[in-house]
Amino acid sequence: MATVTFFSPVACLSTVTAESSSNSSIPKHNPFRKSLVHKPPFASSVLSFAAAAALVLSPATSLSSIAADTSFHLYYGTAASAANYGGYGGNASKQDSAEYTYDVPDGWKERLVSKVEKGTNGTDSEFFNPRKRSEREYLTFLSGIKALSPVDTVLGNLALSDVALQDQIAGADSVRSDERRDSAGQVYYSYEINGANSHSLISVTCKGNKLYAHFVIAPEADWIRDEATLRRLHASFKTVDARASAASAT
Numbered sequence: 451m452a453t454v455t456f457f458s459p460v461a462c463l464s465t466v467t468a469e470s471s472s473n474s475s476i477p478k479h480n481p482f483r484k485s486l487v488h489k490p491p492f493a494s495s496v497l498s499f500a501a502a503a504a505l506v507l508s509p510a511t512s513l514s515s516i517a518a519d520t521s522f523h524l525y526y527g528t529a530a531s532a533a534n535y536g537g538y539g540g541n542a543s544k545q546d547s548a549e550y551t552y553d554v555p556d557g558w559k560e561r562l563v564s565k566v567e568k569g570t571n572g573t574d575s576e577f578f579n580p581r582k583r584s585e586r587e588y589l590t591f592l593s594g595i596k597a598l599s600p601v602d603t604v605l606g607n608l609a610l611s612d613v614a615l616q617d618q619i620a621g622a623d624s625v626r627s628d629e630r631r632d633s634a635g636q637v638y639y640s641y642e643i644n645g646a647n648s649h650s651l652i653s654v655t656c657k658g659n660k661l662y663a664h665f666v667i668a669p670e671a672d673w674i675r676d677e678a679t680l681r682r683l684h685a686s687f688k689t690v691d692a693r694a695s696a697a698s699a700t
Contacts (some may be wrong), residue, residue, distance in 0.1 A: 455694040476623050483494070488505075499605045502562055507596050508656045513540055520555050520556075520600065521555070521556045522553040522554060522555055522556060522682070522686075523553070523554055523556060524551050524552075524553060524554075525551060525552055525553070525554045525575065525577070526545045526548035526550075526551055527548060527550045527552075527574055527575050527589055528548060528549060528574070529547060529549050529550065529574050529589075529591045529660060530574075531593065531660065548661070548690055549657075549658070549662075549689060549690065550589065550664075550687065550688065550689045550690060551580065551686075551687070551688060551690055552587065552589070552664055552683065552686045552687040552688075553682060553683055553686035554577050554587070554683070555579070555679060555683070557576060557579075557580070558577045558579055558580070559577065559578055559580050560575070560576070560577050561576040561577070561578055561586075561588075563575065563576060566596055571590060571611050571612065572587060572590040572591050572592050572611075573589070573590050574589050574590065575588060575589050576588035576589075579672070582668075582669070582672050584648075584667070584668070584669050584672075585667070585668040585669065585672045585676065585680075586665075586666075586667055586668075587664070587665060587666045587667070587683050588661075588664075588665050589662060589663065589664045589665070589687075590608075590612075590661070590663050590665070591660050591661060592660065592661045593659065593660050594659060594660075595656055595659065595660065595661040596656065596659055598637055598639060598654065598655070598656050598661070601627050601629050601639050602627065604639055604654055605619070605625070605627070605641050605652070605654075606619075608652075608654070608663055613651075618643050618645055618650055620645060621645050621646065621647075622644060622645045623645060623646060624641050624642075624643075624644045624645050625641065625643050625644075626641065626644075627639065627640065627642075627680070628640040628641075632688065636655060636657060636689070637655060637656075638653055638654070638655045638688075639654045639655070640652070640653050640684070641653075641654070645670075646667050646670070647669060647670055648667060648668065648670060648673075649667070649668055649669075649670060649673035649680075650665065650667045651665075651666040651667075651680065651681065651683075651684035652664065652665050652666075652684075653684060653687045655689060657689040658689075662687075662689060664684070664687035666680050666683045666684045668680055669683060
């Protein structure tokens with residue numbers, strides 16, 4: 451499996467800073483030293499503004515700013531079957547019956563999932579960025595699955611019922627996978643699909659005879675801008691014990 455080497459804006463900034471520091475060591479006999487040190491007030495203001503603008507526009511700063519400035523709320527999903535689905539408003543979950551949770555950025559909109567869609571591809575919930583509807587997160591589930599298959603086969607099985615996912619995998623520059631266990635020993639598979647036009651983060655797990663798959667997808671331009679937020683959404687997904695959730699709500 452191919453491995454992607456990500457560009458590090460922080461490393462780049464460190465290199466620039468080091469070079470700037472070395473270049474700023476001006477000999478005392480330099481005839482231009484006075485003019486460089488004692489700049490007119492207007493020139494100093496222009497340079498200060500330019501420096502501030504460079505910081506705002508730098509990739510490293512924008513990522514940290516997104517993580518710090520974005521607020522989130524917790525979504526509680528029920529993963530109800532299509533037979534028990536209450537129509538277009540039925541996927542508004544309640545904490546006391548939740549089977550899974552994940553973070554949603556404040557301001558994102560919920561797309562109400564139809565009963566037909568839930569019955570055909572298992573989509574249980576979905577949210578999208580109203581500024582760019584193709585930047586979204588959603589969850590699908592399948593009943594009757596007691597345990598995960600090997601990590602290198604699960605993604606292909608998910609793609610069997612998802613044409614868009616098939617296209618992403620087929621046109622991907624790289625597909626990375628990982629496996630982790632939570633404190634209770636539950637196994638989660640993580641996948642990262644890096645394509646020319648889009649970026650996807652997928653988390654898959656099994657619990658209570660169900661397979662849950664959480665997707666975070668963004669066009670490449672939005673991924674570059676919102677990477678910190680999108681990775682947080684991906685990391686936030688987990689299943690919960692409905693009984694424990696009900697007890698905490700009382």
